[in-house]
Amino acid sequence: MSTLRTSIRYINLRAAAAVGHQVRHSSQALRARLEELIPQKAARLQTLKKEYGSHPVQTTTIAQVVGGMRGMKAMLWEGSELDANEGIRFHGLNLEECAEKLPKARNVDGSEGVMLPEAMLWLIMTGEIPTTEQVEGLAKDLAAQAALPEYTLKLLEGGLPSSLHPMTQLSIAVASLNHDSKFAQAYEKGVNKKELWKYAYEDSITLLAKLPAIAAGVYKNAYGKGLGARKCAELAQEGGDWTQPLALALSGGEERKGWADCLRLYLALHGDHEGGNVSAHTSHLVGSALADPFLSYSAALNGLAGPLHGLAAQEVLTFVKTMHDALGADASDTDIEGYLWDVLNSGRVIPGYGHGVLRKTDPRFTALAKFGSSSPTLSSDPLFRLVQRLQAIATPVLQKHGKTANPFPNVDSQSGACMQHFGLEEAPMYTVVFGVSRALGCLSQGVWSRGLGLPIERPKSVSLRVLEEGVKGAGAGAGQA
Ligand SMILES: CC(=O)SCCNC(=O)CCNC(=O)[C@H](O)C(C)(C)COP(=O)(O)OP(=O)(O)OC[C@H]1O[C@@H](n2cnc3c(N)ncnc32)[C@H](O)[C@@H]1OP(=O)(O)O
Numbered sequence: 326m327s328t329l330r331t332s333i334r335y336i337n338l339r340a341a342a343a344v345g346h347q348v349r350h351s352s353q354a355l356r357a358r359l360e361e362l363i364p365q366k367a368a369r370l371q372t373l374k375k376e377y378g379s380h381p382v383q384t385t386t387i388a389q390v391v392g393g394m395r396g397m398k399a400m401l402w403e404g405s406e407l408d409a410n411e412g413i414r415f416h417g418l419n420l421e422e423c424a425e426k427l428p429k430a431r432n433v434d435g436s437e438g439v440m441l442p443e444a445m446l447w448l449i450m451t452g453e454i455p456t457t458e459q460v461e462g463l464a465k466d467l468a469a470q471a472a473l474p475e476y477t478l479k480l481l482e483g484g485l486p487s488s489l490h491p492m493t494q495l496s497i498a499v500a501s502l503n504h505d506s507k508f509a510q511a512y513e514k515g516v517n518k519k520e521l522w523k524y525a526y527e528d529s530i531t532l533l534a535k536l537p538a539i540a541a542g543v544y545k546n547a548y549g550k551g552l553g554a555r556k557c558a559e560l561a562q563e564g565g566d567w568t569q570p571l572a573l574a575l576s577g578g579e580e581r582k583g584w585a586d587c588l589r590l591y592l593a594l595h596g597d598h599e600g601g602n603v604s605a606h607t608s609h610l611v612g613s614a615l616a617d618p619f620l621s622y623s624a625a626l627n628g629l630a631g632p633l634h635g636l637a638a639q640e641v642l643t644f645v646k647t648m649h650d651a652l653g654a655d656a657s658d659t660d661i662e663g664y665l666w667d668v669l670n671s672g673r674v675i676p677g678y679g680h681g682v683l684r685k686t687d688p689r690f691t692a693l694a695k696f697g698s699s700s701p702t703l704s705s706d707p708l709f710r711l712v713q714r715l716q717a718i719a720t721p722v723l724q725k726h727g728k729t730a731n732p733f734p735n736v737d738s739q740s741g742a743c744m745q746h747f748g749l750e751e752a753p754m755y756t757v758v759f760g761v762s763r764a765l766g767c768l769s770q771g772v773w774s775r776g777l778g779l780p781i782e783r784p785k786s787v788s789l790r791v792l793e794e795g796v797k798g799a800g801a802g803a804g805q806a
């Protein structure tokens with residue numbers, strides 16, 4: 326155990342305590358900041374609604390109604406905005422700026438690690454860059470609440486069949502925490518709806534605190550590997566950041582150089598991707614009915630478990646491994662090209678390519694690729710290299726195929742190749758790790774939605790008959806998007 330203790334001392338919480346320095350309880354500080362920010366934004370929203378409520382945002386086309394609402398601006402989302410060419414920005418900061426400005430992990434050897442996901446949470450929630458002290462305090466608060474209740478532990482210690490997909494286990498475990506939801510209790514007691522955001526915040530911090538232990542529990546229950554939920558929570562309580570106990574729980578307690586930083590980077594990068602993606606939109610929709618944060622986020626996880634969304638992380642690794650096994654280590658570019666055409670011609674997608682909004686290589690893919698290329702071991706990993714090589718082959722194939730609006734790689738192309746290198750070989754776990762991360766954005770928005778008093782979502786649906794009647798008399802092509 327001494328190895329474990331040394332390894333989780335990265336941000337020196339105990340050192341701070343040893344010199345009598347009081348680390349602030351920053352989930353309270355974060356809440357206090359929200360208490361200042363929410364009324365300001367709520368007032369801006371009221372003014373906008375009152376003075377410009379009937380101002381059109383855009384015209385909705387038939388192509389959008391029947392085409393997955395692509396490009397339709399229909400939702401208020403505060404944490405991040407996605408540009409088709411530049412990728413994600415968190416309150417105006419792109420990924421490189423976030424990596425530079427957000428407080429970072431301190432490695433055991435004293436070197437500076439990558440940005441901390443809990444710092445990303447602070448940025449997403451407030452639009453402000455936290456101080457190192459604020460992030461340390463927040464991490465400490467999260468650690469203090471990491472332990473799971475017995476009813477959730479029961480599920481993850483044999484209650485759920487090991488053969489149940491890890492994402493289903495994650496979703497069930499998260500939903501089970503609704504048992505003690507402060508938000509649900511407050512609603513039942515008739516708390517004024519203006520105050521509900523405070524309870525949404527409390528539940529959100531509780532869920533974020535427990536997600537690493539839940540993911541560790543899912544891994545142990547599904548594969549009999551790793552340290553499991555109890556140990557993960559114990560490690561958290563020994564001090565350190567949000568990620569380190571999960572890294573150790575997934576590696577079975579083994580310190581693997583680069584692994585915790587890889588996981589931190591992954592968790593920070595995937596935290597939010599504006600509001601329209603399936604997981605974010607689902608949590609927003611379910612939360613709008615005033616279902617509590619546990620139920621809202623559990624629903625989001627079920628969407629994340631779809632192969633066109635988060636499950637693509639699992640699909641990519643299986644795809645790349647199968648291709649590697651089928652073609653052998655010496656496969657030529659022509660062999661790979663032929664393999665990709667076979668996939669396309671059989672009516673399947675190339676996982677890890679394409680995007681609903683992005684029209685360039687996903688900057689999250691680039692960030693992970695840069696991380697991998699700077700690691701002496703990961704950069705020489707055969708699967709990591711194959712993913713890099715695939716870019717130059719798959720993009721022209723998809724361009725020639727001519728259907729895909731975005732023939733460039735998305736983040737899911739890269740993540741599994743990194744994680745398998747550090748020993749997390751079970752591909753279904755990649756989406757579970759994604760699910761730990763996406764909570765940062767979905768839960769933050771849930772707090773804001775309640776703080777701004779957003780109403781229940783209830784868009785209008787139309788039948789084909791109504792659409793056809795609407796275009797009677799219009800010239801052909803008048804409705805093209
Ligand atoms: C974190 C994330 O969720 S990132 C996305 C992860 N998902 C994947 O990597 C799965 C593979 N990619 C895809 O299936 C798609 O690109 C999606 C779901 C991400 C986006 O879907 P859309 O916005 O509808 O993409 P697009 O407008 O380019 O689709 C047009 C056509 O190209 C096809 N297409 C899109 N991407 C691909 C691909 N990677 N391989 C093959 N065909 C593709 C679509 O299936 C569609 O075919 P259809 O006209 O026969 O229905």
Ligand SMILES: O=C([O-])CC(=O)C(=O)O
Pocket residue numbers: 597598601602603681682735
């Ligand atoms: O934005 C999307 O639709 C999908 C995506 O990349 C994400 O949710 O991270």
